[in-house]
Amino acid sequence: MSETASVTRQLLSAPLPQIIERLGIAIAQAQSALDRNSIETAKAMAEAEIELGGETHNLISLGFTPTFYSFTEATVEAKLSFSMTESTEFGVSAGATVGVQAGFVMVAASVNVSYARKFSVSAEGMSSIAARLVSLPPPENLENLLRKISEAAPAPNP
Template sequence: MAETPKVTRNLLSAPLPDIIQRLGVAIAQAQFALDQNSVALATEMAQTEVEIGGDKYNLLSLGFVPSFYTFTEATVEAKLSFSMTESTEMSINVGVQVGGGTPFVMAAASVEVGYARKFSVSAEGMSSIAARLVSLPPPEIFTDLLRRKFENDVI
């Protein structure tokens, strides 16, 4: 089974650190995109005005706030199964034939030898990546600034 250790090494050398690093970078990029989206939504809410009783108010001054999201956990799961078999077959067939007549006797012998060595390797892999995303309240400093701005505009 000279091939078995080589195949095992190849299967076990999966780039798990690379997968984890890529997952971390992907989550950081996704988190940044979510934050940018929330800021863009806040800007849009500040520019969107509603008229109430002849006065105009933007959505933020009325208490609307954009949603903020964050990743709370991420999981990488990898499953790998493999099987290896090696078989050796050897066969020997011997035949003897005798024939002839009275003054002559003829004999023949045949030997047939067969040798086969077979290797079989199969591997199956499955992986999954899951991330949990939750909604958060807006940052406290954001709501404090909105509150102060609104109080200053009203006075």
């Protein structure tokens, strides 16, 4: 029975707080990377120039804006299942034979005894991590600045 207690202890000591902490840090780092990417995209749009109707325009002046993303939720799911069984089997069988031949009598007896004790422990685990990512409009200050840049730029000729 001590093996069963050991397996139970191991299953119950799963590092759930560390998993949650690592997930939080990973999401914060991923969010930072997404923000940096959006900023770099805005810079690239401001620097990219295209010619329309004989005039040169950058993408920002044409109304393009970078896409921003945000994590709205994250889920850690862990499922553990384990089963323990113990069985005991005890068996007795006996037999006797008698034989008579030419004045001799033979008697034989046999006894079979068996005893078995079986232990079985099985454990299964499954985990999943899911994060939901959504697109957001640009921050209001950036949107106002982009609007000013767009209004200051000459209108494209049709």
